[in-house]
Amino acid sequence: MSPMQESREEAIKRLQKSASELEARTAAEKSADLTGQQVAGQAYKIIAELLGGVFVGLALGFGVDHFAGTRPWGLIGGVLLGFALSLWMARRTANRLMAQAKAAGVKGEPEPYVEAGEENEDR
Secondary structure (H helix, E strand, O other): OHHHHHHHHHHHHHHHHHHHHHHHHHHHHHHHOOOHHHHHHHHHHHHHHHHHHHHHHHHHHHHHHHHHOOHHHHHHHHHHHHHHHHHHHHHHHHHHHHHHHHHOOOOOOOOOOOOOOOOOOOO
């Protein structure tokens, strides 16, 4: 009986090892792939940064105008500074996302946009 139990134990160990390798492989593949929901979330984050910077600059400019009495100039300066800040923040986020994609090994060329109904002769 002991040789039969040893073979079962070896088979169980081998199956457990295979299962753990498979689990590790699928976990790595899942972490590298972005779902459509994650991509949309990152796009909304960049849009929120763009709009948020402008609105914060608008509010600060309005506050400066109200307390300093520089009626249009504080508002104009605040909007311009907010716009510049929002562009900087959006670029920083885009660079971070590109670095994450490169680290994950994503390779590929951007696909040209083709309108529905148009035919692309190059393909």
